[in-house]
């Protein structure tokens with residue numbers, strides 16, 4: 001199979017690290033619903049999670065292309081970067097919009113792993129995709145903001161020291177545009193009074209360590225406001241291209257894993273005294289998945305190329321996320337079908353990866369919202385919401 005050859009040294013090293021975390025490791029985390037601490041620690045000590053942090057703050061100062069290769073390789077190896085990918089890119093909000101003091105205070109410890117920035121609190125139960133309608137409020141009294149409200153699907157909050165939080169600082173009735181009046185805070189969960197926050201795990205179909213957060217007048221020092229008050233929505237949006245591209249890389253990694261599993265199994269499994277892969281009904285869907293994956297991968301590479309040139313590839317990043325998640329899901333579906341009954345047995349890992357892959361049609365951005373973006377911002381059609 002012809003696979004990406006960019007950054008071969010990174011790919012080889014990541015793949016070697018991942019070989020220490022075989023299917024059995026992930027099956028056991030999955031059964032216990034436990035966080036893959038050992039895997040996250042191994043990636044942290046190898047410096048992979050600090051890929052995008054500049055050298056002056058202790059990071060690896062890599063390009064997005066290299067960061068994408070790391071995530072793709074993790075998924076191609078059958079591992080799951082969703083346990084820790086936020087450490088790699090959530091810090092971008094501090095890097096782009098934080099003060100020098102904030103960068104010095106947080107980035108070096110995020111880079112060396114002594115501060116885990118794994119949690120990103122945007123989504124709320126009542127507003128969902130309609131982010132600007134969120135209700136979580138932050139009111140300044142003296143030198144502290146007091147946070148009240150709720151977040152949902154805040155993944156990894158139990159395994160994070162820091163939380164990047166979006167809250168409303170000016171009521172929606174008092175702003176000209178719904179996108180104004182939202183602010184971003186970096187919250188140190190080790191310091192906030194325990195009786196002002198509660199973290200409730202949500203059980204999901206895959207092992208994802210996601211939670212609900214409840215804030216009851218949680219004090220956050222005004223020094224923890226990132227950038228200007230009221231501009232938070234723009235700050236969050238400014239990280240979306242990178243996020244879409246890095247998620248695309250995870251999808252491509254998964255697609256390659258599923259395709260590889262399917263073609264190997266189809267080439268070995270014999271039924272009716274012949275390899276099942278000799279049947280075109282088995283081999284054609286796998287060929288189609290491979291072709292879809294390659295096309296999606298090309299779009300991802302184009303998005304990466306433009307991003308690393310310093311451009312703002314909204315169109316390419318969104319299309320890349322759409323195509324890569326579709327290629328991943330098609331490969332998952334084809335792989336489980338190729339395995340027949342064995343695809344459902346835990347020991348083969350297909351059913352686990354299948355459950356994990358389904359998420360990417362919904363989070364971090366659902367397919368419909370990507371399609372709306374393309375309709376409105378690329379095709380110049382009327383806004384649909």
Ligand SMILES: Cc1cc2nc3c(=O)[nH]c(=O)nc-3n(C[C@H](O)[C@H](O)[C@H](O)COP(=O)(O)OP(=O)(O)OC[C@H]3O[C@@H](n4cnc5c(N)ncnc54)[C@H](O)[C@@H]3O)c2cc1C
Nearest residue numbers: 120121122123128129153154155210362363364366368385
């Ligand atoms: C496992 C998991 C982990 C997550 N981790 C995080 C996290 O760490 N931090 C965080 O902030 N969020 C997180 N999320 C939230 C995730 O980003 C949202 O679930 C996602 O954006 C969709 O929002 P929603 O669930 O509220 O769906 P809703 O907004 O209720 O939408 C439901 C469905 O309707 C569709 N829909 C809604 N409006 C429109 C429209 N105008 N046009 C067409 N279709 C529409 C949506 O596409 C979706 O399919 C996570 C979610 C999951 C499931």
